[in-house]
Amino acid sequence: MTLPLFETPDPSPPPDTGQTPPAAEATATPPQQYVAWLGGLVHSHQYGKLAELRRPPTAESPTHYEARAYAPTDEHRALYRQVGFLFARYHAGRTKPHYGYRSMGTAIRSIGYAGARGPSNPGAERLMMRILPARQIPWRHLQHAIERIRAGETTPPSWAQLITDLTRWTERGRPTAQTWGDDFYTRSRTANRTTGAAK
Numbered sequence: 001m002t003l004p005l006f007e008t009p010d011p012s013p014p015p016d017t018g019q020t021p022p023a024a025e026a027t028a029t030p031p032q033q034y035v036a037w038l039g040g041l042v043h044s045h046q047y048g049k050l051a052e053l054r055r056p057p058t059a060e061s062p063t064h065y066e067a068r069a070y071a072p073t074d075e076h077r078a079l080y081r082q083v084g085f086l087f088a089r090y091h092a093g094r095t096k097p098h099y100g101y102r103s104m105g106t107a108i109r110s111i112g113y114a115g116a117r118g119p120s121n122p123g124a125e126r127l128m129m130r131i132l133p134a135r136q137i138p139w140r141h142l143q144h145a146i147e148r149i150r151a152g153e154t155t156p157p158s159w160a161q162l163i164t165d166l167t168r169w170t171e172r173g174r175p176t177a178q179t180w181g182d183d184f185y186t187r188s189r190t191a192n193r194t195t196g197a198a199k
Contacts, residue, residue: 029160029164030070030071030072030163031159031160031161031163031164032160033070034067034070034071034080034083034084034160034163035087035099035159035160035163037066037070038067038084038087038088038097038159039097039099040097041053042091042094042095042096042097043096043097045095049063049066050088050091050092051088052064053067053084053085053087053088054085054088054089054092055085064081064084067080067081067084068080068081076167079137079163079166079167080163082137082139083159083162083163083166085143086142086143086146086159086162087159089143089146089147089150090146090149090150090156092150098155098156099158099159099160100155100156100157100158100159100160100161100162101155101156101157101158102157102158102161102183103157103158103161103162103165103179103180103183104131104142104145104157104162104165104180104183105128105179105180105181105182105183105184106157106183106184107145107149107154107155107156107157108124108127108128108131108145108148108149108180108184109124109183109184110149110152110154110155111123111124111127111145111148111149111152111154112124112152118184118185119184119185123148124148127141127144127145127148128180128181128184131145131177131180132177132180132181133177134177135170136169136170137166137169165179165180
């Protein structure tokens with residue numbers, strides 16, 4: 001049976017996806033090391049540090065400097081700090097870390113309710129269409145997306161993949177926006193995007 005173009009299948013990831021932390025050893029990528037550290041804060045119930053990360057990006061604390069130190073270059077320090085903010089927002093009130101699954105496009109595709117998710121949900125589509133055309137990283141809209149994903153108790157994006165994607169946001173050809181749009185609008189994506197993602 002052929003599904004209508006925008007009918008969305010079960011948005012749940014495979015069992016146990018998102019529960020296994022990315023590698024934290026020296027051979028791991030900087031995004032994987034950073035996300036392993038963030039997950040460790042949740043796992044060890046370091047709520048004070050998580051609360052500090054949830055403060056506005058202009059706030060400074062020892063935890064902010066710890067977060068920024070994971071960035072491989074000075075250029076990416078603010079980006080790592082911002083993703084830490086999104087991670088901490090998603091994990092407010094949670095006692096177990098969720099390392100996420102695939103791209104932000106996939107995660108926003110899960111927003112909505114049974115029968116009206118992703119492209120079939122006007123709110124989710126409006127949000128996606130505010131994010132995709134942005135020439136600079138649309139942090140405010142990404143925060144809104146994470147809040148919607150958290151409120152709906154659906155799966156967040158792979159945090160490590162999110163870092164990798166955002167470091168490419170302004171690259172020629174806009175590969176990140178193109179991939180997120182494909183993941184949001186395409187009914188079934190079978191390609192396994194693992195660059196920097198948790199496995």
